Amino acid sequence: MTIDWTPVTERVFVTAVEPHRVNIGLVVGDASAMLIDTGNTPEQGAEVLASATEKAGVPVTHVLLTHDHHDHIGGLAGMGEVISIAHEGLEPVEVTRQFSMAMAVDLGNQRVEALHFGPAHTDHDVLVYLPGENVVFAGDLLEEGADPQFDERGSLSNWPMVLDGVLGAANAATKFVPGHGAVVDREAAFIARAEVGIIYSQTEMLIQQGVKADDAAEAAEWPFTKETMANVLPLAYAELAAKGIEPRRQLPIFGI
Ligand SMILES: [Zn+2]
Numbered sequence: 449m450t451i452d453w454t455p456v457t458e459r460v461f462v463t464a465v466e467p468h469r470v471n472i473g474l475v476v477g478d479a480s481a482m483l484i485d486t487g488n489t490p491e492q493g494a495e496v497l498a499s500a501t502e503k504a505g506v507p508v509t510h511v512l513l514t515h516d517h518h519d520h521i522g523g524l525a526g527m528g529e530v531i532s533i534a535h536e537g538l539e540p541v542e543v544t545r546q547f548s549m550a551m552a553v554d555l556g557n558q559r560v561e562a563l564h565f566g567p568a569h570t571d572h573d574v575l576v577y578l579p580g581e582n583v584v585f586a587g588d589l590l591e592e593g594a595d596p597q598f599d600e601r602g603s604l605s606n607w608p609m610v611l612d613g614v615l616g617a618a619n620a621a622t623k624f625v626p627g628h629g630a631v632v633d634r635e636a637a638f639i640a641r642a643e644v645g646i647i648y649s650q651t652e653m654l655i656q657q658g659v660k661a662d663d664a665a666e667a668a669e670w671p672f673t674k675e676t677m678a679n680v681l682p683l684a685y686a687e688l689a690a691k692g693i694e695p696r697r698q699l700p701i702f703g704i
Contacts, residue, residue: 451463451495451496451499451500453474453499453500453503456581456583456623456625456631457581457582457583457623459475459476459477459581460473460474460475460578460581461473461474461503462625462631463496463499464628465487465488465492465496467488467519468519469628469629470485470487470519470520470628471485471625471626471627471628471629472484472485472486472496472523473485473576473585473625474500474503474504474508475555475558475560475578475581476503476504476505476506476555476558477506477554477555477556477557477558478506478555478556478558479506479556480507480508480509480510480555480556481500481501481506481509481510481555482508482509482510482511482512482553483496483497483508483510483511483527483530484511484512484514484576484625485511485512485513485514485520485521485523485587485627486511486513486520486521486522486523486524486526486527487519487522487523488518488519488522488523489522489523489526490522490523490524490525490526491526492526493522493523493524493525493526494523494526494527495526496527497523497526497527497528508530509530509531509555510530510531510532510533510553510560511524511530511531511532511533512532512534512560512562512574512576513532513533513534513538513541513543514573514574514575514576514585514586514588514627515535515569515570515572515574515588516534516538516539516540516541516572517570517599520587520588520627521538521540524541524543531544531545532544533545533546533547533551533553533562534546534572534574535547535548535564535574536548536572537570537571537572538572547564548564549563550562550564557580558578558581559579559580560576560578561576561577561579562574562575562576563575563576563613563614565606565609565613566603566606566609567601567602567603567606567610568589568602568603568606568610568611569587569588569589569596569597569598569599569602569607570588570599570601570602571601571603572601573587573588573589573602573610574587575587575589575610575614577617579617582619582621582622582623583622583623583625584614584618584622584623584624584625584637585625586611586624586625586626586627586637587627588626588627588628589607589610589611589627590611590624590626590627590632590637590640591626591627591628591629591640592626592628592629592630592631592632592636593628593629593630594628594629596640596643596644596676598676598679598680598683600683602683603687604644604648604651604680604684604687605648605687607644608641608642608644608645611637611641612641615637615638615641618634618637620633620634620635622634624636624637643671643672646671647670647681647684648684648687648688650668651664651681651684651685651688652688652693655685655693655695656693658695658696659695660695661681661682661685664681664685665677665678665681
């Protein structure tokens with residue numbers, strides 16, 4: 449497998465590996481470099497690390513995991529002694545450093561900020577902001593060229609707010625690296641935010657109209673495919689039910 453690093457800026461690169469064409473980021477500082485996510489398998493992780501070290505020209509000392517889906521963490525076991533960083537809610541692999549809300553790493557004239565704004569795609573998503581590069585690594589909070597994926601640990605109501613956490617710091621030149629697909633700009637990130645946001649708000653409206661979960665896909669226009677909606681609508685109904693918002697039940701009719 450040849451690994452091609454596509455420049456995002458002069459010191460930030462991305463490569464996509466199969467399966468799932470998952471994006472792996474490489475952030476280069478004066479003293480050291482960091483990978484963002486790891487690929488699918490230990491073998492792939494080892495290859496990515498070797499290639500990244502060659503590309504960076506400085507040691508790759510850190511690996512940051514955006515969340516625990518296997519295509520993002522599967523390569524870590526092949527990466528040896530690097531310092532691994534994840535949100536404290538990430539469980540399947542052991543990491544060197546965990547954080548709850550925010551942490552920063554200085555790679556030498558290259559500050560990396562890791563941020564957690566609550567549940568969205570999962571319950572432990574990390575957004576990575578590079579203030580010196582004007583780049584955001586969004587993990588699977590953003591996808592390009594495919595629908596977002598919804599995990600029962602995530603939150604449809606909070607997901608747009610999580611994106612707001614970095615959109616507020618972004619400008620028209622900010623580059624967003626999604627978990628899968630091509631690098632996008634702020635405008636595309638705003639659209640993705642709106643598309644995710646509509647799931648929760650429109651489901652709430654349908655529930656208030658008495659529409660049951662099984663009928664919701666056909667009862668409104670949705671921004672995603674039928675398959676995606678079949679997966680996400682039960683999650684939306686469950687999230688709203690947990691807040692006491694459910695379709696009104698027919699009152700039992702008592703016999704005379
Ligand atoms: Zn994911």
